[in-house]
Amino acid sequence: MSKCNNRFSLQALVAAVSATVALGVVALPSLSHADETCNSPFTPLIKGQEDLVYVWTLGVEGIGDGSDKLVTVDVRPGSKTFGKVIASLSTGDRGEAHHMGFTDDRRYMWAGALDSNKIFIFDIHSTPAKPKLVKTITDFAEKTGFVGPHTFYALPGRMLIQALSNTKDHGGRTGLVVYNNDGELINTIDMPTGTFKGVYADGYGYDLGINPQQNVLLTSSFTGWNNYMMDMGKLVKDPEAMKHFGKTMAIWDAKTLKPKKVFEVPGAPLEIRWSLKEGDNWAVTAAALTGKLWVVKQDSSKEWQAYDVGTIQTESPVPLPVDISLSADGKGLWANTFLDGVTQYWDFSDPMKPKMIYKKKIASQVNMVSQSFDGKRVYFTTSLLGNWDKKGKGDDQLLKMYNWDGKKLAEVFSIDFYKEKLGRAHHMKFQAINLKELQPLQARLDGASTQGKLALTDLLSK
Amino acid sequence: MSYQSANIVIRALPPPSRGGGVFKSLLSLLFPLSLACASLPSHAAAVPVKDPNASGELIFDYETHPPGTYTLQKIQHAASGQVLDTEGRVRALADSFGSGKVTLLSFIYSSCADPNGCPYAYTVFHLIKSRMEREQPQLTGKTRLVSLSFDPERDTPEVLKLYAGADANAAKGMQWDFLTTASLRELIPILDAYRQDVYFDLDPKTGQPLGTMSHVLKVFLIDRAGDVREIYTASYLNPDVVYNDILTLLLEDGAALK
Numbered sequence: 001m002s003k004c005n006n007r008f009s010l011q012a013l014v015a016a017v018s019a020t021v022a023l024g025v026v027a028l029p030s031l032s033h034a035d036e037t038c039n040s041p042f043t044p045l046i047k048g049q050e051d052l053v054y055v056w057t058l059g060v061e062g063i064g065d066g067s068d069k070l071v072t073v074d075v076r077p078g079s080k081t082f083g084k085v086i087a088s089l090s091t092g093d094r095g096e097a098h099h100m101g102f103t104d105d106r107r108y109m110w111a112g113a114l115d116s117n118k119i120f121i122f123d124i125h126s127t128p129a130k131p132k133l134v135k136t137i138t139d140f141a142e143k144t145g146f147v148g149p150h151t152f153y154a155l156p157g158r159m160l161i162q163a164l165s166n167t168k169d170h171g172g173r174t175g176l177v178v179y180n181n182d183g184e185l186i187n188t189i190d191m192p193t194g195t196f197k198g199v200y201a202d203g204y205g206y207d208l209g210i211n212p213q214q215n216v217l218l219t220s221s222f223t224g225w226n227n228y229m230m231d232m233g234k235l236v237k238d239p240e241a242m243k244h245f246g247k248t249m250a251i252w253d254a255k256t257l258k259p260k261k262v263f264e265v266p267g268a269p270l271e272i273r274w275s276l277k278e279g280d281n282w283a284v285t286a287a288a289l290t291g292k293l294w295v296v297k298q299d300s301s302k303e304w305q306a307y308d309v310g311t312i313q314t315e316s317p318v319p320l321p322v323d324i325s326l327s328a329d330g331k332g333l334w335a336n337t338f339l340d341g342v343t344q345y346w347d348f349s350d351p352m353k354p355k356m357i358y359k360k361k362i363a364s365q366v367n368m369v370s371q372s373f374d375g376k377r378v379y380f381t382t383s384l385l386g387n388w389d390k391k392g393k394g395d396d397q398l399l400k401m402y403n404w405d406g407k408k409l410a411e412v413f414s415i416d417f418y419k420e421k422l423g424r425a426h427h428m429k430f431q432a433i434n435l436k437e438l439q440p441l442q443a444r445l446d447g448a449s450t451q452g453k454l455a456l457t458d459l460l461s462k
Numbered sequence: 463m464s465y466q467s468a469n470i471v472i473r474a475l476p477p478p479s480r481g482g483g484v485f486k487s488l489l490s491l492l493f494p495l496s497l498a499c500a501s502l503p504s505h506a507a508a509v510p511v512k513d514p515n516a517s518g519e520l521i522f523d524y525e526t527h528p529p530g531t532y533t534l535q536k537i538q539h540a541a542s543g544q545v546l547d548t549e550g551r552v553r554a555l556a557d558s559f560g561s562g563k564v565t566l567l568s569f570i571y572s573s574c575a576d577p578n579g580c581p582y583a584y585t586v587f588h589l590i591k592s593r594m595e596r597e598q599p600q601l602t603g604k605t606r607l608v609s610l611s612f613d614p615e616r617d618t619p620e621v622l623k624l625y626a627g628a629d630a631n632a633a634k635g636m637q638w639d640f641l642t643t644a645s646l647r648e649l650i651p652i653l654d655a656y657r658q659d660v661y662f663d664l665d666p667k668t669g670q671p672l673g674t675m676s677h678v679l680k681v682f683l684i685d686r687a688g689d690v691r692e693i694y695t696a697s698y699l700n701p702d703v704v705y706n707d708i709l710t711l712l713l714e715d716g717a718a719l720k
Contacts, residue, residue: 105657
């Protein structure tokens, strides 16, 4: 464990990626966050059995209609259609579908496309098993100056979006955007740049997460449109392009959305997961290009710091951790390493000294991991980005579900998204068919029955 | 939509130059005590004592910002609808916004027994009111509290009048409107506009209503033009922040703080 310092070097990064290429593996990590435990603290949660898994799916030319689509999978135990695709809603557009996020009431889900910059708003409460597209925001880039709407994170009455790039040079400098729940633009905020309190701020963005008890927002950094839309084989051979990956995280005042401090976290720190355990005030991330796990927490003087707490290792020379998923009790972390298609489980009982205790190969490639709130069910998908996924035989495009008993993963079902003529399986979100089962994060409801409820609207209809 | 008690603890850091921290001692003392003591109006007595099995406490462990040092964005226009006041008069909800006043609006029901729900909102409103009257008495005429019931069947104007006690129609100090609706037909469009989900709790054995309701407490801060400028949810309703936000909106309009 060491406190954040400037140990990262471009040379090391290039060497690592070059080694990957030399081995004939041409992919870099990307972006993902799924997971019932990573939703905004302002969004009600499914603390029991999820009924549906939505998969935001990249359209592929020649596969089905070739368009990005929202795929709905039934995961209700005992259902006749358990483990089957029960709905597929095409957007009629192929724009690099990527991530999704719920509104604060979980009635709607926003889904972004990193190339077209379109944002699709789906109604997921009227008929959750058959979502409806109710609005498409088409002027995101024009109105904000940013490109690549990536993370969608609910604030009360609003949606906070982390972008990846900008319209001027399509590089990594970017910002935050706030819309209201009706899809009207409220505000844009640049990521910190230049020297920020003695630390170089690269202005890049990737993921974000809020700790409301501390009134802080944490952000991470990745790369711009120039890189994430470039063919991977070309990218890794372009030393200039490889310089442009994020090296920072930033902690912000969540109320004012003003940055407070920038940390040097080299190697493209990606997913951010705050521990939901009561009393915990730390977050974890994995740096894609170094394989480092970083914990952000306060030191003894209540100053926020970033700590290098461990290194993800694989048989591949470059581990390339992509998605991570932290259990609701903060004691276990799933970490996917894309190149070898393996998921690792880390014991995070002591977040400053985590240990890898289990691993399993999921597919030829694996990107995203999403666990139920109780941690008993774990879902995986395989796509990174349209131009970064493996080519040919290694291009598995799957949704796989496993049961986790604390010791091993047991496969329950697998859906081949190519055979189903859907596309590339990317981001996952859960939904309940009966929204009355949703529970606030802070409601202390564990074990309480939530079945017996009647909505006021139901009463009126009767 | 919360079921168990939670002890509210405000671990505020030393307050900034103005506005912060006063609620720390007040709320951490008042809220647990309010469950049993008679210092609050009669409806508070209906709140059960803290559930011994409750595991949580709500913690706000940060320093608040002084009023006027930050901007609250306009989120949406505050929706209106037809409501009744405690005298049974038909009014437009929007009549309670604007008119030169900054408004704090919450949805409540008078028989709510969830300490993390309506009683907590009530406690926060009471703290805001008393603090405004104590620290910024010259501005109390520019602020208003609105509690709108989502239980029109039981919360008739007469019941709400009893619930409000001395807080309704107070001759001086900060205005506090207690409103209800004639029926669900008037209420539900309002709840929809504010995206306030409300459920009747049912007996799992009989399927009959238990008389309690579940909801995620939301509080809306509305400016003098009738725009929602902040939304607070139950778990993150920090009265110090609410107070400073109110003053921030008043400062926008040129108010002079003491």
